[in-house]
Amino acid sequence: MKNLNTPSIILKSKCIGHPIDFKWNKKKAEQFLDCLESNEDLEIALSHINHKASVALTAALLEWVLCRFSGYSKATNDIQERIEALWCSTINLESTNPLEFDLDLNFPTSDHINGPIWVALMTARMIDVNYRKGTYFIQNELAGLVLLVRHITPKKKVFDKWFNKIVVELGHFYPCPYKYDENRDEEDFYDSSNEPAICREFFFDSEFEYTPEASKNAVNNFINNLDFNSNPFIHISEKAS
Numbered sequence: 001m002k003n004l005n006t007p008s009i010i011l012k013s014k015c016i017g018h019p020i021d022f023k024w025n026k027k028k029a030e031q032f033l034d035c036l037e038s039n040e041d042l043e044i045a046l047s048h049i050n051h052k053a054s055v056a057l058t059a060a061l062l063e064w065v066l067c068r069f070s071g072y073s074k075a076t077n078d079i080q081e082r083i084e085a086l087w088c089s090t091i092n093l094e095s096t097n098p099l100e101f102d103l104d105l106n107f108p109t110s111d112h113i114n115g116p117i118w119v120a121l122m123t124a125r126m127i128d129v130n131y132r133k134g135t136y137f138i139q140n141e142l143a144g145l146v147l148l149v150r151h152i153t154p155k156k157k158v159f160d161k162w163f164n165k166i167v168v169e170l171g172h173f174y175p176c177p178y179k180y181d182e183n184r185d186e187e188d189f190y191d192s193s194n195e196p197a198i199c200r201e202f203f204f205d206s207e208f209e210y211t212p213e214a215s216k217n218a219v220n221n222f223i224n225n226l227d228f229n230s231n232p233f234i235h236i237s238e239k240a241s
Contacts (some may be wrong), residue, residue: 004080006067007204009162014065014154014206020112022152030146032119032151039143044180045167046139046146051131051192052172054091054138057166058127060203061085061142064149064159065120075117082124084226085233089131091219095236099128116152120145134189136178166203173210174198205219 005014015025059082066079082099098111101121105224109115123145146163153159174196199218201208208214228236 010067013158018154024112026110032148035144047180048171050174052195053170056198097233099125136184177216217227
């Protein structure tokens with residue numbers, strides 16, 4: 001699908017076609033699913049971005065996963081469908097369905113290909129659930145996905161440079177409007193519908209000049225090029241405008 005042309009930064013990281021040579025086992029998978037206690041600095045950095053930025057960063061990180069396992073697994077189609085849906089949900093959450101997938105606990109999480117993909121999809125599902133619920137601590141789930149992508153990326157310094165730049169820019173243009181350390185009840189609801197749209201170009205196009213209007217137009221252009229009938233997570237009846 002033409003919307004997901006491989007970003008130059010991901011090509012630079014050698015993700016495409018590189019041997020699956022990273023360490024992986026069940027313990028590793030569990031670390032990425034529950035990693036906050038040992039990554040306070042990352043947690044703090046992510047707490048500075050708002051809900052739509054968290055969802056958009058999830059979509060961008062899934063692209064690294066998509067590229068890393070392209071040619072290795074048929075599950076890359078599942079990843080692409082969720083990426084498309086996440087971008088749509090930053091414009092209108094009601095135009096998308098929950099990012100459910102097979103929650104079979106016997107899934108081979110220790111497998112070097114299926115394991116990281118399962119962890120990535122599980123994390124995306126949890127972020128999507130929190131986005132829909134308006135959970136104040138939506139950013140908590142992102143840390144594991146960031147660390148997972150870094151772990152599977154061959155040239156980690158390339159990923160680090162990209163991520164560090166992106167998270168600073170997200171904190172500037174899409175800041176979290178509330179204090180992260182405030183006491184909140186799990187049932188408290190944060191309405192993110194008025195947060196500005198954020199586009200894929202913000203993450204992957206070095207020549208993109210950000211303005212709220214330019215970002216919204218870019219997201220709508222992305223959505224207008226989707227095949228809604230082929231993606232079970234999207235139910236848009238008309239083209240975005």
